[in-house]
Amino acid sequence: DAPEAGGWEPGVESAAERWVGEWATATKSRATIEGVAAWIDSLKGRVNPFYGRDPRRALPIAYPGGIASLTRAGGGSFATGEATSWSVDTGRSVLTLNGLPAGFVVSIGDQISFAWSTSKRFLVKALEGATANGSGVAAFTVTPALPGWLSGSAVARVKDPDCLMILDPASVQIDDSNFGKTGAIS
Numbered sequence: 001d002a003p004e005a006g007g008w009e010p011g012v013e014s015a016a017e018r019w020v021g022e023w024a025t026a027t028k029s030r031a032t033i034e035g036v037a038a039w040i041d042s043l044k045g046r047v048n049p050f051y052g053r054d055p056r057r058a059l060p061i062a063y064p065g066g067i068a069s070l071t072r073a074g075g076g077s078f079a080t081g082e083a084t085s086w087s088v089d090t091g092r093s094v095l096t097l098n099g100l101p102a103g104f105v106v107s108i109g110d111q112i113s114f115a116w117s118t119s120k121r122f123l124v125k126a127l128e129g130a131t132a133n134g135s136g137v138a139a140f141t142v143t144p145a146l147p148g149w150l151s152g153s154a155v156a157r158v159k160d161p162d163c164l165m166i167l168d169p170a171s172v173q174i175d176d177s178n179f180g181k182t183g184a185i186s
Helices: 030-042
Strands: 050-052 085-088 094-098 111-116 120-126 138-143 155-157 163-165 182-185
Touching: 030 182, 120 163
Parallel strands: none
Antiparallel strands: 050 163, 085 094, 094 138, 111 120, 111 155, 120 138
């Protein structure tokens, strides 16, 4: 467990990386807080998963106004933010998206989700920027690496990327210190 003489500490990845999220409401009415608390209760602790996403990453960084007006290279709307297809290199960390608009910008930190069936999701983050060529193809490095079990039929999406998450019941905090008139949940 001690670092090597040069100060380097080796690490081993023994399982797929996991995303962890933390969300909090602003101060809201009692009725709103009760609604959020009821949704949390419906998860039954760790029993029922939910789709979680980073609200700061609902859209690619280069497109804060949205992508609804973008057209795919070769024609067709890109409003859904879904690539027409994708592939990955043998190291499973260089992702190639096809069917993007020509010149589409992927920024460092953009998130891409993969969905297949109604309960299967995988989420990655761009580690480098890229610009789609005239054919709407962009390749860039992502983390975590895409696992071998990821379905080839999964749809890659840059708009509203999400993943399946479970609640840590011990993390829930409800602040209703204003005599129950208002409150906040995190």
